[in-house]
Amino acid sequence: MNCDRFPCHFLEQDCSLCFCPFYPCLDMRTGGKEKDGSWCCESCHIIHHPSIAAKVMDELMKGQPISLVWKTLERLL
Numbered sequence: 001m002n003c004d005r006f007p008c009h010f011l012e013q014d015c016s017l018c019f020c021p022f023y024p025c026l027d028m029r030t031g032g033k034e035k036d037g038s039w040c041c042e043s044c045h046i047i048h049h050p051s052i053a054a055k056v057m058d059e060l061m062k063g064q065p066i067s068l069v070w071k072t073l074e075r076l077l
């Protein structure tokens with residue numbers, strides 16, 4: 001990996017979605033939380049799991065609205 005931030009969450013993560021398309025999700029089930037007045041994702045392990053990243057990318061490439069893709073992801077939480 002040629003990124004000075006790797007790993008930003010965990011080793012062997014999928015970095016296809018370097019910037020989360022759901023930010024700020026404001027959903028504490030992801031491991032994210034409020035920190036210093038903004039949403040902090042440092043404990044979120046959801047979007048970088050290879051199978052989840054692939055599903056999200058596939059849905060976005062099909063033109064699905066972000067809100068519908070998030071609803072699909074919520075079912076996995």
